[in-house]
Amino acid sequence: MSLRIALLGTGQVGRALLARLDARTDLALVHVANTRWTQGAFEDATVVIDATASDAVAARHADWLGRGLHVVTANKLGQGADLARWQAIEAACSASGARYGDSATVGAGLPLLRSLRALRDGGDAIHGVAGVLSGSLAWLLGAYDGEQPFSALVRRAQAAGFMEPDPRVDLSGEDVRRKLLILVRAAGIALEANEVALEGVTTPRLLAATTPGDIEHALPSLDAGMRDRFHAAQARNTRLHLVARWDASGARVGLEALSNDDPLAGGQGTDNRVALHSARYALRPLVIQGPGAGADITAAALLDDVLTIRNTTALQRSASIRAGASEKKLSIDCGRLIA
Ligand SMILES: NC(=O)c1ccc[n+]([C@@H]2O[C@H](COP(=O)([O-])OP(=O)(O)OC[C@H]3O[C@@H](n4cnc5c(N)ncnc54)[C@H](O)[C@@H]3O)[C@@H](O)[C@H]2O)c1
Numbered sequence: 001m002s003l004r005i006a007l008l009g010t011g012q013v014g015r016a017l018l019a020r021l022d023a024r025t026d027l028a029l030v031h032v033a034n035t036r037w038t039q040g041a042f043e044d045a046t047v048v049i050d051a052t053a054s055d056a057v058a059a060r061h062a063d064w065l066g067r068g069l070h071v072v073t074a075n076k077l078g079q080g081a082d083l084a085r086w087q088a089i090e091a092a093c094s095a096s097g098a099r100y101g102d103s104a105t106v107g108a109g110l111p112l113l114r115s116l117r118a119l120r121d122g123g124d125a126i127h128g129v130a131g132v133l134s135g136s137l138a139w140l141l142g143a144y145d146g147e148q149p150f151s152a153l154v155r156r157a158q159a160a161g162f163m164e165p166d167p168r169v170d171l172s173g174e175d176v177r178r179k180l181l182i183l184v185r186a187a188g189i190a191l192e193a194n195e196v197a198l199e200g201v202t203t204p205r206l207l208a209a210t211t212p213g214d215i216e217h218a219l220p221s222l223d224a225g226m227r228d229r230f231h232a233a234q235a236r237n238t239r240l241h242l243v244a245r246w247d248a249s250g251a252r253v254g255l256e257a258l259s260n261d262d263p264l265a266g267g268q269g270t271d272n273r274v275a276l277h278s279a280r281y282a283l284r285p286l287v288i289q290g291p292g293a294g295a296d297i298t299a300a301a302l303l304d305d306v307l308t309i310r311n312t313t314a315l316q317r318s319a320s321i322r323a324g325a326s327e328k329k330l331s332i333d334c335g336r337l338i339a
């Protein structure tokens with residue numbers, strides 16, 4: 001039976017997903033909605049795809065899962081916000097058996113969460129996570145040369161589809177905090193959001209802006225500070241990177257000046273680069289790197305999760321049919337033995 005999909009959000013990611021769904025005859029789209037319009041019947045869906053950045057939508061994830069609906073999400077506010085919300089999602093999956101597809105939430109589908117969970121399933125213990133987890137900040141800080149206004153680059157990153165609907169979520173490091181929380185919680189640690197120290201790229205004027213127009217006008221307030229920080233780092237033969245770290249000593253997200261041979265300084269463009277430290281990888285960490293932002297790769301990750309749900313639920317169905325058949329055969333055999 002094909003999965004019946006409700007898609008929430010038709011922005012950059014949602015539209016890229018619609019283009020991919022259009023090419024598939026094995027998945028049925030039964031409902032699409034954004035903030036302005038809605039089409040089709042949500043009640044007909046068996047899987048909800050959250051391609052919004054909405055807290056209100058993320059707050060519904062656990063409820064949908066509890067009712068047996070699968071949820072696939074690019075929205076990090078399900079597992080990367082309140083600890084209680086993450087715990088409710090975990091509990092709802094266990095209770096109902098519904099699946100939560102979250103590949104798109106960290107690294108835009110890079111095999112980060114998948115690898116971390118595979119290590120844990122194999123009995124490994126994760127001791128630390130360190131990495132560059134913002135595609136947009138990696139792109140911005142890689143392209144910035146201390147000459148052109150930083151704000152002009154921010155506008156280019158927005159146009160390229162790398163940034164959150166509110167660019168301050170990326171610039172402040174909040175988007176990376178959410179990703180770090182998702183990774184650390186997937187490692188089995190109940191980390192609270194306020195346990196992650198945060199130091200991003202902001203100014204009081206930018207933080208005080210209340211409308212998209214105000215935010216746009218406040219972006220140049222970043223320029224002087226970024227120019228000074230860039231030149232200070234350059235004078236020490238280093239470059240700025242937005243780095244997330246968690247280990248036994250704590251968790252933080254902040255700008256760090258790294259030399260070019262630092263293990264976290266590699267990659268280019270929107271590349272994320274994440275080092276997983278574990279009992280198995282004690283001498284040198286497992287490092288995963290690749291493009292970590294962009295509407296199309298994010299849509300591909302959402303579709304991957306939908307197909308994984310379809311394939312695993314189909315496998316479970318045929319396994320239970322096989323189990324039923326073998327139980328029946330066993331009782332017939334037993335009957336013959338008794339006779
Ligand atoms: N752009 C990327 O590279 C990338 C990568 C990974 C994850 N994500 C995540 O994907 C999500 C979407 O990002 P985007 O760049 O497409 O944003 P966007 O602003 O372009 O689109 C957001 C969409 O959500 C809709 N929406 C908001 N609230 C809604 C609600 N209550 N019900 C239904 N629709 C609602 C909006 O109308 C809009 O269509 C975000 O959570 C983002 O963090 C983006």
Ligand SMILES: N[C@@H](CCO)C(=O)O
Pocket residue numbers: 105107108133134135136137162163164170175292293294
């Ligand atoms: N805005 C996010 C998109 C991917 O989650 C980033 O820059 O990494």
